[in-house]
Amino acid sequence: MSDAGQRMNPPQRALRLHRQLSGVWSDLPGWRGVLSSVNHGTIGLRFMATACVFFAIGGVLSMLIRAQLSTPRGAFLDTALYNQIFTMHGSIMMFLFAIPMLEGLALWLLPKILGARDMAFPRLSALGYWCYLFGGTIILLSLLAGVAPDGGWFMYTPLSDKTHTPGVNADVWLLGITFVEISAVAAAVEITVTILRCRAADMPLTRMPLMGWYMLGTSVMMLVGFPPLILGSILLELERAFDWPFFAVARGGDPLLWQHLFWLFGHPEVYIIFLPAAGALSTIIPILSRTTILGYGAVVAAVLGLVFLSFGLWVHHMFTVGIPHMALAFFSAASALVAVPTAVQVFVWIGTIWKGRPQLKLPMLYVLGFFLTFVMGGLTGVMLAIVPFNWQAHDTAFVTAHLHYVLIGGFVFPMLAALTYWMPLICGRERVPRLGEAAFWLILIGFHGTFFIMHLTGLLGMPRRIDVYPDNPEWVLPNLISSIFSMVMAMGFALFAFDIILQRFLGTHSRRNPWQAPTLDWAMALPAPVYNFASLPVAAHEGRDVAVTLARGEGLLPGAPRGWRETLVVEAGSGRPEHIAVLPDNSMLPVATALTIGSFFILMLAGLYWLTPLSILGIILVLWRWGFVMGADRDHAVVAVAPSLELPLHWQVRGTLAYGGAVATLVADTSLYACLLFGVGFLTVVAPGWPAPESTVPGLWSAALAIIALAALGFGAFAARQAEAGRATRMAQTHALSGIVSAVVALAAFAGIASGMDDPTRHARDALRGVLLGFAVVHVVIALLLALRCHADARGGRMSAHRRGAAPVWRLWQDFAFVTTAISALLVTAQELL
Amino acid sequence: MLLGAAAITAFVLILLAIAWRRSEGSGPDERVWTLGLGVGFVMTVLVALVGYGFWVGERILPRTDGALRITAEAQQWGWVFTQPGPDGAVIETQDVLYVPARTPLDLEITSTDVIHSFWVPRLGGKMDAVPGRANVLRLFAEAPGELEGLCAEFCGLGHSFMRFRVIVYEPGAFPDLSTSDGDENE
Amino acid sequence: MRWAAWMLAGPLLWAGLFSVVYALHGVGCAWGWPALTTPIGQAQVVILAAVWVGGLALHAILIWQMPRGPSREDRLVSYGAWIGLVASLLTLAPILLTSTCF
Numbered sequence A: 001m002s003d004a005g006q007r008m009n010p011p012q013r014a015l016r017l018h019r020q021l022s023g024v025w026s027d028l029p030g031w032r033g034v035l036s037s038v039n040h041g042t043i044g045l046r047f048m049a050t051a052c053v054f055f056a057i058g059g060v061l062s063m064l065i066r067a068q069l070s071t072p073r074g075a076f077l078d079t080a081l082y083n084q085i086f087t088m089h090g091s092i093m094m095f096l097f098a099i100p101m102l103e104g105l106a107l108w109l110l111p112k113i114l115g116a117r118d119m120a121f122p123r124l125s126a127l128g129y130w131c132y133l134f135g136g137t138i139i140l141l142s143l144l145a146g147v148a149p150d151g152g153w154f155m156y157t158p159l160s161d162k163t164h165t166p167g168v169n170a171d172v173w174l175l176g177i178t179f180v181e182i183s184a185v186a187a188a189v190e191i192t193v194t195i196l197r198c199r200a201a202d203m204p205l206t207r208m209p210l211m212g213w214y215m216l217g218t219s220v221m222m223l224v225g226f227p228p229l230i231l232g233s234i235l236l237e238l239e240r241a242f243d244w245p246f247f248a249v250a251r252g253g254d255p256l257l258w259q260h261l262f263w264l265f266g267h268p269e270v271y272i273i274f275l276p277a278a279g280a281l282s283t284i285i286p287i288l289s290r291t292t293i294l295g296y297g298a299v300v301a302a303v304l305g306l307v308f309l310s311f312g313l314w315v316h317h318m319f320t321v322g323i324p325h326m327a328l329a330f331f332s333a334a335s336a337l338v339a340v341p342t343a344v345q346v347f348v349w350i351g352t353i354w355k356g357r358p359q360l361k362l363p364m365l366y367v368l369g370f371f372l373t374f375v376m377g378g379l380t381g382v383m384l385a386i387v388p389f390n391w392q393a394h395d396t397a398f399v400t401a402h403l404h405y406v407l408i409g410g411f412v413f414p415m416l417a418a419l420t421y422w423m424p425l426i427c428g429r430e431r432v433p434r435l436g437e438a439a440f441w442l443i444l445i446g447f448h449g450t451f452f453i454m455h456l457t458g459l460l461g462m463p464r465r466i467d468v469y470p471d472n473p474e475w476v477l478p479n480l481i482s483s484i485f486s487m488v489m490a491m492g493f494a495l496f497a498f499d500i501i502l503q504r505f506l507g508t509h510s511r512r513n514p515w516q517a518p519t520l521d522w523a524m525a526l527p528a529p530v531y532n533f534a535s536l537p538v539a540a541h542e543g544r545d546v547a548v549t550l551a552r553g554e555g556l557l558p559g560a561p562r563g564w565r566e567t568l569v570v571e572a573g574s575g576r577p578e579h580i581a582v583l584p585d586n587s588m589l590p591v592a593t594a595l596t597i598g599s600f601f602i603l604m605l606a607g608l609y610w611l612t613p614l615s616i617l618g619i620i621l622v623l624w625r626w627g628f629v630m631g632a633d634r635d636h637a638v639v640a641v642a643p644s645l646e647l648p649l650h651w652q653v654r655g656t657l658a659y660g661g662a663v664a665t666l667v668a669d670t671s672l673y674a675c676l677l678f679g680v681g682f683l684t685v686v687a688p689g690w691p692a693p694e695s696t697v698p699g700l701w702s703a704a705l706a707i708i709a710l711a712a713l714g715f716g717a718f719a720a721r722q723a724e725a726g727r728a729t730r731m732a733q734t735h736a737l738s739g740i741v742s743a744v745v746a747l748a749a750f751a752g753i754a755s756g757m758d759d760p761t762r763h764a765r766d767a768l769r770g771v772l773l774g775f776a777v778v779h780v781v782i783a784l785l786l787a788l789r790c791h792a793d794a795r796g797g798r799m800s801a802h803r804r805g806a807a808p809v810w811r812l813w814q815d816f817a818f819v820t821t822a823i824s825a826l827l828v829t830a831q832e833l834l
Numbered sequence B: 001m002l003l004g005a006a007a008i009t010a011f012v013l014i015l016l017a018i019a020w021r022r023s024e025g026s027g028p029d030e031r032v033w034t035l036g037l038g039v040g041f042v043m044t045v046l047v048a049l050v051g052y053g054f055w056v057g058e059r060i061l062p063r064t065d066g067a068l069r070i071t072a073e074a075q076q077w078g079w080v081f082t083q084p085g086p087d088g089a090v091i092e093t094q095d096v097l098y099v100p101a102r103t104p105l106d107l108e109i110t111s112t113d114v115i116h117s118f119w120v121p122r123l124g125g126k127m128d129a130v131p132g133r134a135n136v137l138r139l140f141a142e143a144p145g146e147l148e149g150l151c152a153e154f155c156g157l158g159h160s161f162m163r164f165r166v167i168v169y170e171p172g173a174f175p176d177l178s179t180s181d182g183d184e185n186e
Numbered sequence C: 001m002r003w004a005a006w007m008l009a010g011p012l013l014w015a016g017l018f019s020v021v022y023a024l025h026g027v028g029c030a031w032g033w034p035a036l037t038t039p040i041g042q043a044q045v046v047i048l049a050a051v052w053v054g055g056l057a058l059h060a061i062l063i064w065q066m067p068r069g070p071s072r073e074d075r076l077v078s079y080g081a082w083i084g085l086v087a088s089l090l091t092l093a094p095i096l097l098t099s100t101c102f
Helices: A014-025 A030-036 A040-069 A079-114 A122-144 A169-197 A210-242 A255-288 A296-312 A314-318 A325-337 A339-355 A362-385 A387-393 A397-427 A435-459 A473-506 A547-551 A589-606 A609-628 A657-686 A699-725 A731-755 A764-795 A807-833 B002-021 B030-059 C002-031 C043-065 C072-091
Strands: A565-570 A577-583 A639-642 A645-647 B068-075 B078-084 B090-094 B096-100 B105-111 B116-119 B126-129 B135-139 B145-151 B163-169
Touching (some): A040 A079, A079 A122, A079 A169, A079 A210, A079 A255, A079 A397, A122 A169, A122 A589, A169 A210, A210 A255, A210 A296, A210 A657, A255 A296, A255 A314, A255 A339, A255 A362, A255 A397, A255 A657, A296 B030, A296 C002, A314 A325, A325 A362, A325 A387, A325 B030, A325 C002, A325 C072, A339 B002, A339 B030, A362 A387, A387 B030, A387 B126, A397 A435, A397 A473, A577 A639, A589 A609, A609 A764, A657 A764, A657 A807, A657 C002, A699 A731, A699 A764, A731 A764, A731 A807, A764 A807, B068 B096, B068 B116, B078 B096, B090 B096, B126 B135, C002 C043, C002 C072, C043 C072
Parallel strands (some): B068 B105
Antiparallel strands (some): A565 A577, A639 A645, B068 B078, B105 B135, B116 B145, B145 B163
16 A cells, blocks of 8 residues: 655745635636536535525425414415425425435535545536526426426326326426436435545545535435436326326336335435435534544444435335335334344444533534434334324324424534534635524424424324315314424524525635534635645644645646646545546536426426427537547646656546446446336236236237347457557457447337337336337437547547547446346336237 | 323333432343343333234225225315215215214215325325225214314325314215205215 | 445345335235135245245345444444344334235
8 A cells, every 4th residue: 555645745835825826726707607617516516505594495485384373274386386385395395405405515515525636526516506496496496487396295196197287297297307306316426436445645445525425326226226217207207198008007007116216215205315414414413522432433324324214114114005014014123123223323422421521512412413313213214113103193284293303403403513513614704693593593493393293293193295185173283383483493593594694795704624624625725725635644734734834736747837726636445546537627518407407397397398399409419519528639647646656647537537437327227227117016016907908019020029129239349449459450440339339220220119119108017118228219329429429539639548538438438338137128128028 | 002102101200210219230131131121121111012903904995795885086175975865866076074883884085186185184194195096995874963174194295274174974874965065066 | 445345234234124014015015915724824924934034034144144242333333233233123023913905
């Protein structure tokens, strides 16, 4: 193992370095900076600020709900509007507040706490932000137009199908949320790769700050957990737009498939939200207790347990849909078991406070609020995991109370702690005294006053999502109390926001590292500079006061002598420095990409399906442009990172960040495909309307075409290997060309298969075959684009013995397309023969 | 269960308070916190609780023991019940369910449009009405009387008003249909 | 990074076993396995239990074979292996405790 800690660069003038780096890393001035920024600090803060705005909007909606329920015959809202409002409250808080908030925290914090200058894919951060902003805006506009989603935030079919929701309400949800999900998956890819590859030199995975482990767990869960919802939304939108039956019982669909796909996402989602919050707690508690975390290994094990177990719980949202008791019992046991890793963390935190000297700073107040609230929420969660109790409490106000205890206790309180904790690093100022404490007490009292009594309301039999209850006098008083306290809570949040704004503009300048934290995020000037570190830290710097050392350029890779945004890439496990990544400069590409993707969603929403090919073409064009700006057309010399350490630039290595990103994307893609296979299996075995009507597919003809397509894809995989192997010769172009031809042949064969297929609107089996074919087509089109990219690289001199261009990613993608297409072909063959 | 939860909450909060008040210094070993409290204590409580849950769950399952069968069909926004009437003949009623007391019976629940959920809070248990499926719920009413039932799964505009009444009668003494002001079909 | 693979092996095995047993349970209920009996009991339970016990045996092998040592990596490996075993043991115990397809 190299020991970069010994290799220090000579000190330079800090101010000169600062000017040099600021010139390279800063956003452009004015509105161009708004549109073209790719810096993780800017984007992360934008994510968090936008999420807070959506939190406020969601909060106002919840006030409307409470106002309506404060009297039994609330005439405040009519039922249709009430339904839109509670649906929007849930959807906004989940998809437009919680997830973007944690993404923002991750983007803003991770490079700082891990010791890097930026995230692995700055342009992807920006793309994610624009997708989130545009998708969220579409959803919000629908509320103003009075056509907001109104089927509950989990959009159960058949209520959300075309028959029962004829308007665009459900389409807004499906398309808008899917648009936002793009940003979630993009963030997940980026967070995963950043944690694994962009750490301080010689920081092994097993010694990185716990926040890294929590965020790694979160991002991997997002990679696996979001695709089920994306698939479900695509299927439901296909059913609504083109009448392909996946959920309609009469034609072999099953509404329970939606529930499975939704909760297969929905339950892990709870832990996706909880883990970053727990990460913040594991960071803040030891520092404010002036000690170290009690059991690092135990916490990592708890994260590991949570990541896995949380995928074995989803059916506990479906205990009352008529699933056999044994199946319920599996999920009941798993739901209870997941309390163990959670409890381990709670006891580790208490033990940490036990061994340290806790200080009652404002973030710590929120930590205490978390303990009180979350423990109660966790325990009601265990109760709900018990099947017979669940049968009674399911879909009542008890569940509403439970989920608010878990989400506000387990996410909002820790996030408020995190905001107050990192605020000095964000704005460089101290807070205004005492206002924050007042806000805390208002929020805490308001919260418990609102939701504690709601347990009782639920046990008194009040179901969720009703707008009036004229015949139930016993529910009047508890509802009134909830409504009154909810206003107290709202005042608390308003005061919190006011306090943050005051701190930003009126606070006195904070001294460096106000909490005396040993972590790298505080080893920099306040507020954090755009480039984070003038020279990069090594792991040995953790726990030492190195801010000045680093600012003077004594760490690795000082300054920006080449005028590029450079950061260090390490080997995933050991943290050994491997190469230097040259990160992209400010760019309009992300916002342009988000706009073209957005045009597709808007055309779908408007029902102008015949125009969508234009959008798809636009997306292909911007993606082409995106590929064009990557890569280099000449070999670059190695770079001196430190006196005895020279590393190559990323264009000249194979294991780049981009390659890691491609692998992470394929993990998400595999999850999507696995869910599709689950859908086929589930409908075949469980749905009422099977077996499907006799197939009229021309068997031999289709089989022959499938074999041609598979052979072409296999040949493409071979060509990709050859192109990479022959990258230094003219043969690379030829091989890329044969890859292009094979992809075109495969697409032609797919077209032939499609022409002989049964009408997809006839039965779920035929519709699913349509989706399987569509999946293959999309993947082959992307493989074709990568082959074209590789060809252009070879022709344009962007490949050499050291530079591989797009070839490695093309090869990876081509293999994936081949394997999934082969599985689909086998599946359909089995359906035909059995 | 509620008492247990309250006790555990109190226990955790007291631990936290002690942790806060005591002076700095090495407390119990790390393993006491993680393996002892985190895994050992929690696992013991959970295994007992989940085991009990399985046992109760098994007891209230519908079984093929020839219990009385009643069907409930939900639609937006009401319930149609098909059950034995006054003289044993089958009758169909709207939004009123007649149930003999102290007799285990199986309710076959289905839906003709969207998903609804059958729930009579005082009878316990809840079962979704899913189109294309007939879910069976075991019901057992202790004493005669009138109970309130409602739809527990959000089902659209009329969700709040999708109520029904359950009239529990002494076996053999079917109440007079005309006085119980239900809006029967036949 | 070999330790990471070892650490993930236990939980991954749980995930696979849990999915397979859940899928077999659904298939069995749809195809009427509970109606079939074998010399040692109801076919549904016997099949599920066989898969379960097989999985537990794999977990045991994993724990038996895993690298041991005082380093943090090795401790994480052992945590992962034990998490997998306990999860498989407890979450699938209902095979023996609850009725199959009601």
